[in-house]
Amino acid sequence: MGRTTLVYVCFNALKKGWKEGCRKIIGLDGCFLKGICKGELLCVVGRDANNGIYPIAWAVVCVENKENWRWFLDLLIDDLGLNLGYGYSVISDQHKGLIEAVKELLPYVEHSQCAKHISQKLRKRYSGAQYESIFWKACKATKEVDFKVAMKELELLDPSAHQYLMDKDPKTWSRAYFQPGRCCDAVENGMSESFNVVIVDARKKPIITMLEELRMYMMERVFKKKCKGLG
Template sequence: MPDSTTLFSKFYVCFKAVRDGWLEGCRPVIGLDGCFLKGIVRGEVLSVVGRDANNHIYPLAWDVVCVENKETWKWFIDLLMEDINGGLGAGITLISDGHKGLLQVVKERCPKAEHRQCARHIVANFNKRFTGQAYLKLFWRAVRASTMEKFRGVMEKIKSIDTHA
């Protein structure tokens, strides 16, 4: 408000039917991300999505916060893990961007979860230093490799272009 009065802090949504559907029919792999709200109302939406049996995106929970930071991610992860009976994250894989606050919260709140970074975010950072279609094609081939042997083969091709890549 113009007089600096705060009327909103945050809110969290995880519908029981959606949660039950995720628990019953989805793999224990979830993606975490945030995006900006633009317009009259400012803030960020933090969301958690899974994949259903048809490999379609399955929205699990979301919240709206004033800012994406360690505190808001901690609040969100705590509520989420309580809703899905996730405990310390054993048996769950989390995929996210490299947001510093989120990385710290996952280590603290879900130490037993498998945590990986999203390939799209990795390639965005990779492409800042190593540009060109050859790198991008090889990167995505490495990401999609279904065996360690195939992965190592693609990585050798990347190294043949530039050992630092």
């Protein structure tokens, strides 16, 4: 499917703020437009020094696929100065097209999976609180030995569940394998989901109206944060 894009937005104040004061991790996500005009909104959200949500850029595309993610990432890399991704981390729900685009444009970035997304899939396959409890124990382990202890517990409980999680590549979802220096131990892409919830009403409107509401929201947000910082 060919690339059909409409608009990309990244305000100078937002990219400058991210470069100067945010953690070296970004969350990538796509969400459907809910109005008459169909399509998807691709968003990138960072984390500030207080671990709070920090929207960076967004784009309207007709469909979420590799070509559109590649177009979006190409512009984002230029704006944020990510180069090939060395020293930075990306977290997402691992959409196939996004995975391929990240591998091509950011070969040295650490690409983590959203643990919540994995947990939801695990719950569908294996019912029972014990499965989720062990998963989160392995997910949040900060040392490899603690991760292995948790996974051994799961293997004794259910070998197939153990294999299912191992096939998900633990290096992409367990803290025990995260790169040092990323200044963030997040295992979920909650920031992107929170941003999508905030703009859900705007996503129901015509594209130009939606973009204008996003612009106003961002301007007011930056102003309020600045006043709070000075106050």
